[in-house]
Amino acid sequence: MIDIRRLLLLLVPLVVTLASGCAPLGAKPGQITVTSDPAGADVYVMGGKVGMTPLNLDHDAVFPVTFPSEKQVLYGAVELRKAGCKSSVQRVSTVALAKGLHVKLECGEAASGEMSSARHPQPNQRPLSAVEQGPRPVVKENAAIETRLRRVQELRDKGVITEQEAREIRQRILGEL
Amino acid sequence: MNKKKLFKQVLAMFALFMTFAVSTETQAVPAFARQTGMACAACHYQTYPAINAFGRAFKSAGFTLIGAQEQVKGVDLGLPVVLNGSLVTKFRYQKTNGAATTGGAGATNTGELQFPDEAALLIGGRAGEHVGFLLELGTFGEADTKSGEFSLFGSFKMPFSYKLGGTNLSFIPFITDAGGAGYGFELLNTGAQRFQRVGEDRRALMAQQYLGLGAGKAEGFAFVAANEMGFVNVSLWAPKHGSFAVKQLAPYMRVAWTPSFGGWDTGLGVQYYSGKARERDTTTGLNVDHVTKGWAIDGQLQGAVGGMPLGVYAAYGETPRNTVFNSSLTADKKAWSIHMQLGVLPKATLLLGYLSANTGAATQNKDNALTLGGTYLLAQNVQLQLNHAMFSGSKYDAVQAAGDQRTTLMLFSAF
Numbered sequence: 306m307i308d309i310r311r312l313l314l315l316l317v318p319l320v321v322t323l324a325s326g327c328a329p330l331g332a333k334p335g336q337i338t339v340t341s342d343p344a345g346a347d348v349y350v351m352g353g354k355v356g357m358t359p360l361n362l363d364h365d366a367v368f369p370v371t372f373p374s375e376k377q378v379l380y381g382a383v384e385l386r387k388a389g390c391k392s393s394v395q396r397v398s399t400v401a402l403a404k405g406l407h408v409k410l411e412c413g414e415a416a417s418g419e420m421s422s423a424r425h426p427q428p429n430q431r432p433l434s435a436v437e438q439g440p441r442p443v444v445k446e447n448a449a450i451e452t453r454l455r456r457v458q459e460l461r462d463k464g465v466i467t468e469q470e471a472r473e474i475r476q477r478i479l480g481e482l
Numbered sequence: 483m484n485k486k487k488l489f490k491q492v493l494a495m496f497a498l499f500m501t502f503a504v505s506t507e508t509q510a511v512p513a514f515a516r517q518t519g520m521a522c523a524a525c526h527y528q529t530y531p532a533i534n535a536f537g538r539a540f541k542s543a544g545f546t547l548i549g550a551q552e553q554v555k556g557v558d559l560g561l562p563v564v565l566n567g568s569l570v571t572k573f574r575y576q577k578t579n580g581a582a583t584t585g586g587a588g589a590t591n592t593g594e595l596q597f598p599d600e601a602a603l604l605i606g607g608r609a610g611e612h613v614g615f616l617l618e619l620g621t622f623g624e625a626d627t628k629s630g631e632f633s634l635f636g637s638f639k640m641p642f643s644y645k646l647g648g649t650n651l652s653f654i655p656f657i658t659d660a661g662g663a664g665y666g667f668e669l670l671n672t673g674a675q676r677f678q679r680v681g682e683d684r685r686a687l688m689a690q691q692y693l694g695l696g697a698g699k700a701e702g703f704a705f706v707a708a709n710e711m712g713f714v715n716v717s718l719w720a721p722k723h724g725s726f727a728v729k730q731l732a733p734y735m736r737v738a739w740t741p742s743f744g745g746w747d748t749g750l751g752v753q754y755y756s757g758k759a760r761e762r763d764t765t766t767g768l769n770v771d772h773v774t775k776g777w778a779i780d781g782q783l784q785g786a787v788g789g790m791p792l793g794v795y796a797a798y799g800e801t802p803r804n805t806v807f808n809s810s811l812t813a814d815k816k817a818w819s820i821h822m823q824l825g826v827l828p829k830a831t832l833l834l835g836y837l838s839a840n841t842g843a844a845t846q847n848k849d850n851a852l853t854l855g856g857t858y859l860l861a862q863n864v865q866l867q868l869n870h871a872m873f874s875g876s877k878y879d880a881v882q883a884a885g886d887q888r889t890t891l892m893l894f895s896a897f
Contacts, residue, residue: 396518396550402523
């Protein structure tokens with residue numbers, strides 16, 4: 306006769322052993338590893354800065370139990386920002402949860418720091434389109450303001466735009482706050 | 483067969499399956515995760531199929547939110563380029579401590595391998611900008627009530643959802659072989675609807691499931707208004723599955739409030755069944771009434787204590803005598819329950835529940851259940867669950883065929 310106690314005594318340790326050795330969850334359960342190339346990018350989740358790459362994020366930070374409805378567009382996403390690089394928004398997928406987020410930032414001359422890559426998805430990126438039907442909340446726009454202002458100053462310094470134009474653009478950006 | 487040999491073979495098969503299950507990369511994930519490009523944890527709370535606030539938002543929008551997937555787009559057309567599906571399986575071992583050696587109790591008293599207890603192909607997601615769907619293709623099928631032929635169309639619903647301000651307004655035709663009237667639309671994890679719950683041994687954990695208020699055959703139409711603060715579901719339905727000659731549908735009303743308080747995601751709701759569904763028996767030409775009376779109140783708290791995620795779920799319900807939920811001619815059935823799930827480790831939870839019920843029988847009608855259990859997440863989409871229910875009360879003064887204890891070990895996977 307199959308004894309349930311005997312079965313459980315044998316199966317549970319077996320399963321736990323197998324799982325802990327092979328399970329495709331991250332090396333640190335409950336956390337998501339975030340790295341970037343180059344390193345040292347600011348990491349934002351749910352509209353707030355949580356550190357710089359490389360770092361381990363708690364699941365709860367990316368998938369909070371409660372959040373204001375206007376922040377739903379940020380739910381489940383990690384944004385990386387670094388001066389001189391395009392900001393990058395990544396959805397935390399099952400693969401990311403298992404292997405971590407590894408983001409190669411587009412930096413240098415080619416990079417346009419003004420635009421979030423969420424609006425111009427790269428081939429290896431997942432845009433924020435899971436909630437694309439919803440209005441873009443103010444908090445999302447605020448997230449890129451510093452970068453955009455810096456970009457305006459760069460354009461002014463290079464003489465691409467006049468001081469008058471720079472002032473108008475700054476006012477327009479700040480008007481979004 | 484030699485029992486020792488059988489035991490070894492079962493153990494070997496299980497170990498082989500587990501090795502396969504946990505050693506493969508979890509690239510393949512269920513239908514909605516494929517569509518949204520998000521992890522299972524984005525929508526589920528602690529363990530699936532329980533959902534969190536974002537899961538509620540996804541469901542309220544009629545499964546139409548889409549992520550990385552390419553779409554076929556055109557005039558009045560916007561659907562993923564692939565049909566998203568997933569295979570859901572439950573492999574169970576169940577053991578009861580009764581003395582019966584025949585029938586269903588005889589099987590579980592011996593120790594029953596339920597391979598599979600459930601196996602279904604779930605296909606679902608966005609069918610258009612305002613249209614979603616979810617189809618459960620069962621393995622064994624359900625007998626059509628009209629033709630008697632088996633159908634693989636186990637459960638199906640097709641939300642038509644439009645956003646007005648911050649509120650999703652939906653019309654949802656639905657049919658289910660086991661999900662009850664709430665299958666059309668439900669957002670709480672309390673047991674108000676069979677397919678959306680925390681623990682496996684549902685009748686020992688949840689008052690509505692004990693009373694049958696959130697389970698059984700059902701088909702009809704749900705009219706829903708939902709936003710982040712709650713939802714209202716008014717459905718017209720019949721306890722049927724498949725084609726039948728309908729004369730009248732019964733109303734089902736569900737209202738729930740889902741506010742957040744200090745980091746706690748909460749829910750408080752009421753289910754109310756009234757009236758009757760009437761069909762015509764086309765063999766006799768006579769009308770047949772299905773009286774659907776009953777009600778339940780339920781609540782849930784989802785948050786964290788000491789850094790550990792905690793979900794608490796409670797319900798109370800009653801079903802009057804002589805209805806589709808309570809065949810007793812003498813007394814109403816009543817039940818209350820509370821259960822909680824605590825995430826003690828990132829991949830492990832503990833489950834504790836208590837249910838107290840009146841069976842509706844004239845005597846020996848007290849039926850209580852204390853459940854201890856837990857889950858272990860072998861992978862993001864593979865869950866091992868163990869429950870042990872201990873029953874007490876005057877019902878057990880008489881010897882029960884299945885005894886007074888039930889243990890369930892389950893491997894729940896969704897690929």
